[in-house]
Amino acid sequence: MHATEALVEADRLMTLCNSCRYCEGLCAVFPAMEMRNSFADSDLNYLANLCHSCGACYIDCQFSPPHEFNINVPKTLARVRGESYAVYAWPGALSGLFARNGLAISIAVALSVTAFIYGFASAPAFSAPQSGAGAFYQIMSHNAMALLFGAAFLYAMLALTLSVRNFWRGIGGKAAPSDSSSVWEAFRDAASLRYLDGGGAGCLNAEDAPKDMRKHYHHATFYGFVLCFAATCVGTLYHYLLGREAPYPWYDLPVVLGSLGGIGLIVGPIGLLIAKARRAKILTEERQLGMDVGFTVMLLLTALTGLLLLILRQTSGMNALLALHLGVVFALFVTLPYGKFVHGIYRFAALVRYAQERRAGGVPGPGLE
DSSP, X not given: OOSSHHHHHHHHHHHXXXXXXXXXXXXXXXXXXXXXXXXXXXXXXXXXXXXXXXOHHHHHOTTSTTSTTOOOHHHHHHHHXXXXXXXXXXXXXXXXXXXXXXXXXHHHHHHHHHHHHHHHSOGGGGTSOOOSTTGGGSSSOHHHHHHHXXXXXXXXXXXXXXXXXXXXXXXXXXXXXXXXXXXXHXXXXXXXXXXXXXXXXXBOOTTSSSOBOHHHHHHHXXXXXXXXXXXXXXXXXXXXXXXXXXXXXXXXXXXXXXXXXXXXXXXXXXXXXXXXXXXXXXXXXXGGHHHHXXXXXXXXXXXXHHHHHHHTTTSTTHHXXXXXXXXXXXXXXXXGGGSTTHHHHHHHHHHHHHHHHHHHXXXXXXXXX
């Protein structure tokens, strides 16, 4: 017995696919599937988070619709994957946010925090141009800003850590990898998005041709996010270790890192949104669109407001724009544990588990023979 209809369907598909094995060279899902004779809920959640939804198995499958077997692995595993986020979420009482974490909620949180910051500051702070060191703290002191956003960030990290712990235990992961090779292999595969290439042909789109650029857009988004995070860390070190207050000159390291990251977070999310709109509907799990689009748009808005703040930081509109940027960042932080961001962390954990299984069974992965 399975907990949901999606898991029942996933069990049916994996049982059929395990008999066929035509797609075993496309990605990690099918070799991992072949190590099992039956599929518990935990197995199906594990396989679903190994899936990168490239669509290649659907195109290659001789039993996909309109065949009576109705094999649609990408869509079914996408639904299971979305449900797994809620199953392992911490705290469990907030797991329902996955079903409602759409763009409207994210924007509402951002605007609410922006309004709070407006109310927190005095009216003159928004009317006069500000410049020089400490200009960013005219509407809110650095300590108040650090307390508010530090608390939001720490909560997000705690919730994500405990959620992935639940997922790791749920899929039967070992207490710790037996050696560093499993973690390194998973890191390499995740950083290169190895399994988002349809077995080498590329990610499939509505025209059934490998023209989709999702892999490149994912890279731009991920590394843009990393650069922006690095900019924040360097800025924090500047403030506390060197006593230097923002804003910094355009050539300084935090600004350079943030600008490059911001460009990545504009190019990547826009590309992903376009790719999602062009995605063949039969491969798309529509119930997850709100969660997917909400997170992507919030990344885009974070980058846009940040770059506009850099351009307009010596004008009278700087503090108003700063309040909006901070509101967007806060909304991004508090929704991280209950939105699409978790897919990257769960997928990495699933890849570590896959590497462990292969090493334990002496089974090479695709392309590692």
